[in-house]
Amino acid sequence: MHVAVLGAGVIGVTTAYALAKRGCKVTIFDQASSIAAGASFANGAQISYSFVDPMASPAMLKKIPSILLGKDPNIKQKPSLEPAHLKWGAYFLGNCTEPKVTSNLDNAISLALESRTALQNLLAFHSISFRYKQAGKLVVTRDKSTLNRMQHAAKIKTGRGIETQVLSSQECWQTEPVIEPHYRDIVGGIYAPGDHVGDARRFTNALAQICIDQYGVDIRLKQKVLGLATDDDKIVGIRTGEGVFSADSVVVCMGAASAKFLSRYNIPLLIEPLKGYSFTIPASDQAPSVSLTDADHKLVFARLHSEMRIAGLADFDGDDMSLKEDRLATLKSFAERLLPNIGDYGHSGTGWVGARPMTPDGLPITRATKINNLYLNTGHGMLGWTFACGSAERIAEIMTRYHSGAAHQTGATNQKRAVQ
Numbered sequence: 001m002h003v004a005v006l007g008a009g010v011i012g013v014t015t016a017y018a019l020a021k022r023g024c025k026v027t028i029f030d031q032a033s034s035i036a037a038g039a040s041f042a043n044g045a046q047i048s049y050s051f052v053d054p055m056a057s058p059a060m061l062k063k064i065p066s067i068l069l070g071k072d073p074n075i076k077q078k079p080s081l082e083p084a085h086l087k088w089g090a091y092f093l094g095n096c097t098e099p100k101v102t103s104n105l106d107n108a109i110s111l112a113l114e115s116r117t118a119l120q121n122l123l124a125f126h127s128i129s130f131r132y133k134q135a136g137k138l139v140v141t142r143d144k145s146t147l148n149r150m151q152h153a154a155k156i157k158t159g160r161g162i163e164t165q166v167l168s169s170q171e172c173w174q175t176e177p178v179i180e181p182h183y184r185d186i187v188g189g190i191y192a193p194g195d196h197v198g199d200a201r202r203f204t205n206a207l208a209q210i211c212i213d214q215y216g217v218d219i220r221l222k223q224k225v226l227g228l229a230t231d232d233d234k235i236v237g238i239r240t241g242e243g244v245f246s247a248d249s250v251v252v253c254m255g256a257a258s259a260k261f262l263s264r265y266n267i268p269l270l271i272e273p274l275k276g277y278s279f280t281i282p283a284s285d286q287a288p289s290v291s292l293t294d295a296d297h298k299l300v301f302a303r304l305h306s307e308m309r310i311a312g313l314a315d316f317d318g319d320d321m322s323l324k325e326d327r328l329a330t331l332k333s334f335a336e337r338l339l340p341n342i343g344d345y346g347h348s349g350t351g352w353v354g355a356r357p358m359t360p361d362g363l364p365i366t367r368a369t370k371i372n373n374l375y376l377n378t379g380h381g382m383l384g385w386t387f388a389c390g391s392a393e394r395i396a397e398i399m400t401r402y403h404s405g406a407a408h409q410t411g412a413t414n415q416k417r418a419v420q
Contacts (some may be wrong), residue, residue, distance in 0.1 A: 001024045001025070002027070002030075002246070002249075003399070004245060004251070005027070005028045005029070005251050006249045006253060007252070008221065009036055010040040010200050010204045010384060011040075011378065011380060011384055011386045012254075013036075013204045013208045014218050014388045015273070015377050017211050018389075018396035019396045019400070023400075024400065025216070026218070027217070028211075028220065029220050030242065031222065031223060031225070032221060034252055036205060037222070038355070039256070040204050042201065042352035042354070044382075045197050045311075046293070047113070047197065047386050048386050049112040049116050049136060049194065050192030052105070052108035052383055052387075053362075054095065054361060055382075056092050057101050058096055058097070059146070064073075065094060074312065075298075077316045078315075078320075080318060088360055091360035105153060106156070111387050112387070112390070113160065116339065118392070119419070122207075126207075126210050128203060131199045131202060131304040132197070134193075134195070137191070137195035137292075138295040140186045140295065141187060142181065142296055143294040150295070151166050163194050165192075165193050168188050169184075172188060178339075182338060189295075206363075210268060229245075233370075234373060235250050238283075248373060248403070249373040249374070249403065250374050251376070252378055255357040256272075262376075272358045273318070273355035273358075274314050274357075275313070275316075275317050275353055275354070276311060276314060276356050277351060280307050281338045281345055283307055283308045283343045283348060285382055287343055288339075297338065308343045308345075313330065322357055328351040356381050357381060364378065366391045370399060377395040
């Protein structure tokens with residue numbers, strides 16, 4: 001089976017790897033000039049199996065009025081009456097109930113566990129350098145109700161095999177001593193010793209090279225995919241600026257661009273681009289060794305060897321993916337006020353902005369479509385780096401199982417015709 005993978009980010013490349021190791025011939029297409037040029041380029045760097053809680057929740061529901069009024073500095077909502085945006089919002093509200101949160105969290109944990117296993121298996125076979133470390137993850141809060149919610153979720157996660165510990169403020173300071181002078185107001189936190197950090201861009205580039213060298217994957221950059229090539233209701237390839245490329249199957253791994261690309265084929269996807277910002281600074285000897293999340297300010301701090309990656313903010317800004325200097329300044333101001341001594345903020349570079357492809361329930365879309373041989377692996381939201389390897393295995397299994405079944409059925413039909 002020859003598969004065209006649309007997208008050369010961490011989702012597309014892990015998908016290509018999962019397919020190639022199953023014996024598929026794979027070609028990756030991306031309009032960017034380099035691998036991992038989009039949302040995978042400079043994300044928060046946390047591989048966060050312990051903290052996959054969906055954004056939609058009763059707590060978020062209470063914040064919506066302040067978000068709509070522009071009073072929440074962490075989340076910005078650009079007014080929009082676009083039908084797709086309104087429909088996404090309605091489904092998001094529908095996922096803010098306790099039963100939905102419990103169900104969505106359970107599904108997210110299942111995928112997180114699959115991803116953890118898949119990445120471990122991958123690294124057992126391939127030596128990849130991407131600043132990977134089991135740093136543990138500490139999530140802290142100043143709000144007792146937030147801590148209670150995190151504690152409830154921690155019990156569920158521990159029951160599913162993800163080790164989590166509920167810590168007092170004193171225990172948080174003991175776990176990561178450098179935060180104590182600046183986090184005297186926290187009421188506690190959740191610690192997951194098994195979580196990791198890693199550079200998604202370095203990983204994606206290294207895995208792409210493995211795909212090329214060991215599995216014969218072809219990667220075609222600077223290739224804008226104009227559309228699908230179909231014969232009746234079946235995929236026969238894709239249309240690019242250089243003509244039609246033939247393929248037995250196509251899997252869309254285009255992140256936030258997936259919905260617009262597929263809308264012309266009457267395949268509606270509830271995906272909203274949620275802009276996140278990050279910057280990277282040289283780390284000092286006061287930089288935390290533990291991967292840290294400030295739950296109240298929605299900021300993450302991840303140490304990548306000699307650097308600190310700091311990421312946060314969530315802006316619903318439509319198709320505008322430009323870096324807004326005022327928003328980047330807000331992120332830097334938050335971070336420096338919270339942890340002023342962790343690195344050289346004067347050397348933070350130009351910063352980065354990326355589009356997180358958010359679904360209303362916080363779960364990626366990993367399935368077949370109504371068009372034969374067209375598949376989806378998209379909509380990973382803020383957890384693309386965490387979910388990448390697991391969702392790649394899922395879609396590769398679906399695709400190869402279907403192809404094997406179809407081939408078997410065709411063979412049986414041809415055999416029957418020959419007998420007749």
